[in-house]
Every structure is written in C-alpha cells, then in structure tokens.
Amino acid sequence: MSGEATALADIELVISDVDGTLVRDDKSLSPKTIEAVKRLGAAGIGFTLISARPPSGLGGHIADLGLATPVGAFNGATVFEPDGTIVEAHHLGQETARGVASCFDGLDLPYWIFADGRWMTRTRAMPHVEQEIVAARQEPVVAEDLTPWLGRADKLQAVCDDPARLAEAERAVKARFSASATIAKSQTYYLDVTAPKTDKGHGVTELAKAFGIPLAAVAVAGDMPNDLSMFRVAGLAVAMGQAPDEVKAEADHVTTSNEADGLAAFIEALLAAKDERSRTG
Template sequence: MEKQGRKRIKLIAIDLDGSLLTSQNNITERTALAIKELISRGVIFVIATGRMFPSARKYALQFGPNTQVISYNGALVKSAAGELLLHRPIPLNLAKDVMSFLRERKWHVNSYIDDVLYVKELNQKALIYARNSDVTPQVAGDEIYNPKKEPTKLLVVANDPSQTEQIRDEIKLNFNGRLFVAISSPLYIDLGNPETSKGKAIKFLADRLGIERDEICVIGDSENDVEMFEAAGVSIAMGNAREDVKSKASFVTASNDEDGVAVAIEEIVIPRYL
C-alpha cells in the first residue's frame, strides 16, 4: 500500500556510531522502542556499520537474532545469529601493498581478519578503540604488515581530526580506485575491498528480499554512509553529521544525543511512509 503516492518503507538500515548510538555508546529506551514499533509493523531492521561484526552483534541482538548486520562497511553481512550472507575481503596482494604503504608513513592501522582485531602494539590508539568497540585486540607486532589471509577491513587512526581528510586523500591518490576509502569518524579512515560499501550491501540484501529502492530508508552521519543514502529512496542524516553528508540526505533529524533516530522514525518514517 502506498501513502499519497509514496512507496511504503519495508526496510530501514541505520548506522551505529554517531547515529543509533549516543556518545556514551548506548541505545536509548526511546530509540529502541521506536525501532521495535517499526519491526512490529513488518519493517525489516538492519544495522549498517563500519564496526567489526562482534562489536555490532550485541546491539543487533537487542532486536532479535534475525536482525541483519552489515559490518565492516558492507564487506561482511550476517544475521545477529551468525548466518553468513556475504563476505568481500581485501585481496591479499592488495592488502600487502596497502600495509607497506601505511608502514612507510608510520600510521596506526587496525587489521580485521576472521572477526579478530589485530594491532601492532597496545598503544593508546589501540586501547581507546578496543574500549569503545568492546573488543579484545590481538598484538601482532611487525607481522601485522605481512598478512597471511585476506583482511575483511583495514582502519587507519589519525592523530588529530585535522589530519583525517589529508590521510584519506593520500590513500585515495595512491590506490586510485583499487580500494574502498572513507572517513567513518573524526579520527578513522576505513579501507576495504573496492566492491565494498554500505550501499552495495543494502542493495544485496534488498535484492535477496525482493525490496525496491523506494522501499528502503537509511539513517547515518558520516562519509561512509553516503553510498547508503544513494541506495535508498529515503535518506536521513543525523543532526551531528558533517555538512557535506547532510547535503546529500532527503531529511535531517536531531543529533545522536537528542534521540535523532527516534525523532526520524516518529516524525518522518511512520507518518509519511507507513
């Protein structure tokens, strides 16, 4: 059924950090209730994040084991129960080239292989990331630069937000379309398989479920959410999003610390599209 010529939303995909989660890394009761209301109306709920699957899974399970999780920016798609649907890691030779490039510049890198986080050493960047993501990193030493298996994702951590765009641009210039590169937070630059993006993963899920683009709503706040916006009929940027991200969305809601996801569901999705 359509409302005033608009398609009914059948799937909603929401980013975690800066969107679904507050700055304290939790989902508020109001936001959880709003999502459960959508689920009760038959809308499929998807978490779409740059985080590793084990870090995202605990949030997905709050909404049931069948919740779909797009993790590592779309490189891995699983249900919260663990059913594997899609995996697109970085080809091994390309990963080695990237690691050599990062090593030369002495940039901090996280490597994710088989849902395990590897770091060179337990420095402050590694410890802060581990605490925020609630995962235990494995120390690899210099072996991190010579992966034996294809990483699902690599992540560079800048020293300061003022460096993030420069690092992103330098990586993009050197790998010239061979690598997915996107800023996912003020300090994080995510790297992945060139065929990886949240948008491609959402299209994969939608095709699998027989859902059209105009029946998809997405909510996000960062550069790595922009391709997700392009894959949906309705895109909503968080109030705390970068201005260039807001400009690409259909709507802008409140910030993640002001129940922005709940506001979007209550004031945009339900009244206009359900």
Template structure:
C-alpha cells in the first residue's frame, strides 16, 4: 500500500547534530509534498518550536499538519487545533509540589507554547528549553494561574545524572495518572495518560481517513516507539538508540548522513 502520510520526529531526525536541516532533507520533503504526500512533524516540542522548521521545508497551510508535545495537541500548519489531550490543574499542582519538595527543577508547557515555572532560581535547562522552542518564559506559581488552568505537559528537568536518579521515582509516583516519557537525557516529561506520539498520530490520521498501513514514521528516541508501533512502516535513524532500532522495520543512515533523503528514496 502506498505511503500517504509521513510523521517525522524533529530533534535527531529532521535536524542534524548542529540543529539544522540538511539540504538533502529539504529537497526530499518538498518533493514528497509536491507528490501529494502529507509530511507532519511529530515532536515533543510545542508548536512555537516547530513553525520555523515547517516553513523552511514547505509544511504550510490548512492541509498540512503538526503533532506537537508528544501527541498532546495536533494542529493544521496554519494553527487550527485538530485534537487535544491536556493535564488537569489538579495533577499539575501535584507535579509542582513534588518538584518543590524534592528540589527538582520543574516547569510546564501551556497549550499556547508558554513555558511556565514556579522556580524563582530558574534552572539553565529551563532557559534552554524556552530558547530552543522560541517560547516565552514565565515565572508563576500555580496559585497565580486560573483555577482551571490545564497544561500540555509537565517537565522535570536538569542534569542527566539528576534525571537518571529521579526518573524511576517519578514514574512510580505519577505513572498511574499520566504518560511519563524520558524524551531527552535532561527531561522527564509527564502528559495526559492518553498521550503519546503514536496516539496523536492515530487520532490525526483517523480524522484524515488515512490507514496505518499508509503511514510511515521516522524517529530516533524512545518517545518515537509508540508511533513506530502504529505506523505501517517504521524507520529509525542511524543515530538512534539501540532500543529504538529494535522496534523499527528499517534503520537508515544518521541525521548527518542524509538519513531522511535516503529513506524517502527507498520507500516513496
């Protein structure tokens, strides 16, 4: 069955190790779009952190899409929300209290891409997160926000060794009520329990009338495994982790070695 929809992870997949899009990747994506294939970025980033990349490769307008925040919100490229699964205010407060009690840097991402932390001594990784996603950073405690304020995801952040220490404890504390994912060595993220990249991809493609067999997913990290399990064709980048490669149908070259272009040439 012909591929009609391609879901592309961003960091480590669309972007090379310098955070840039290779010329071969731009050419491959634009060629696929010109042949009527939909190409959507499927990322842990909020939409503000994806828009400039989308424009760079031609993913624009009401008939192209982005799967953001690990699947919490899917949108058209011109901003219309297609699906949305948010973390409740009650659960957000529990996450905040846990971070404060255990001295773990914590922030949330709002549905409109704001980065919000109650930590007055802001961790460097929170600043980095805001910068990389072109997002505004706010210092607000939960009581300074509306009582019905829901968030797209909560993020415990910091040094890799700090996250290594706390990841299992965070999973034990919040795993029953949320989807917990280690999307990066510096981040442990908590989302609505229905949320993962695979479910976001499923919700969107069902709305578009596209079958799983017509979907190809390309990624490199553990948070990409759920979309690999959904898509008819799963491709791991050569720079991906060994665990993720086990879930792929095919392993391409790395993000510095024309991995996207080589994949498109093989399957399209």
C-alpha cells in the first residue's frame, strides 16, 4: 500500500497477478473467478493482469476474461495490448544478462531465457518444464548454447526446488546486479531477473495511466515477493491466503487461497462495499 489503505468502495481498478492469484494450481481459471471479473466490468470497475509470464502465457486468460485493455508481462517490463501490440518493452542489458548467466552457471543452477517471443532452455529434462509449457503456452527451444539470446533477453529465470540454493543465488545476483536488473522470486522455485526499474510497481503505474485512474484508486492482488513492489504503489494491496508471511505483512487485506477462489472472494467484498455505499450514500 502507499500510505493509508484506500477504502474498498473507492477502488476503480483491480490489477491481478496470475499464477497463485488469478489461476488455480493447475493453471486453470475457475468459473467463480471468471464470473467475478465479469461482474466487476458490469459495475464499471476496471480489471487487468500483471504477471511474470511472457505475453504468450496471458492470451488465453485475456480471451477468457474478455479483457480489452493493456496487460503487463515479465513482471511489468513489458506492457501490451490484448491483440499483441507492444506498448512498451524493456530488456536486460547484454553485459548484465551475460553476468547473471555466468553467476547462475557458477552456482550450477539451471536457468531459462525468454527473448524474441520464445523460451530457451538447455534441456527439457528438468523440473517445471511441463508446467511452464502450460503457463507460457509454448514449447521451449532447446539449445546447449544460450548466449545468442543474452543480447536481447526479456527475462532470465533460475529454476530450483531447493529454497536455500535459490536464496543463495538471489543474494549473489543482487550483490552484483541490483543497479542494472530487477531481481525477485515469482515462485518458490523461480528467481526472475528482468530489466532495471521495471518491476510490478512500474507496470501497475503504467497500467493505471492507461486506464486514466489514480494509483490511490487501484487495488492489486498477489502472492509472491515479486508482487511487493506493486503493493507499495497501489491504494489497496491484497495478499492471497497461501502467500508467505513476508508478503502478507505488507498487505492491507488477506483473502483466501487461489485454490479457494480468493481473488473472487475479494472482488465480491469490493462489490458489496460499492453496493452498500450506493444504498447509504
């Protein structure tokens, strides 16, 4: 939140994270969430998405929800229209990308590169590839040498199920590249490295401008540390029930988990507050 939390009835725009927030663990949208988003629109309240995913991983949800306004990808480094038109895109500098890749290699930590609308990996035989195919809605390009894409990378993403090793990588990358990259965990097993000064706080700011709505009237919902930057700029921050304590600690409101339709529950509370105000004046 930025300063004192905005009252539910004063919210004019809701911006939601995707994985762990909008969708269930199997990456599907629940009918209850779809209906809640449609009710927001009917009430004249804006709704859009911001995600660590590439644009390819958001098109299906954009269609399912009937969105017609800009959406944020790569943790806010890319903003694009539902038809795929890029509004703005920020890439990692080549030297930074090379340095981060070298750091991951030095820690023997596998990583992916997202560039040119594609997803590159050295092997498919590693954790989370199959679920990323579902999330990104594309097959990976397998290449032993990933250096050709380091000069135009949208995101480098370390992949590791060992929290201690991922935390070590986060410390190492932040120590060297905090001035030239945005570094945050988007899942307990993903460490994202994107362009500098283009975190979700930046993305939410740009999306609010596109809607013509002040940040004080924006509610954001998320579940991971990469969502904290948008918590800090929005009028109201909502954490999902399964979010780690460090995320809940910076939220104004904690809803139920993504498996229990937590986003829909928050939207229903918002709409109820709007209805109550309209009745009582």
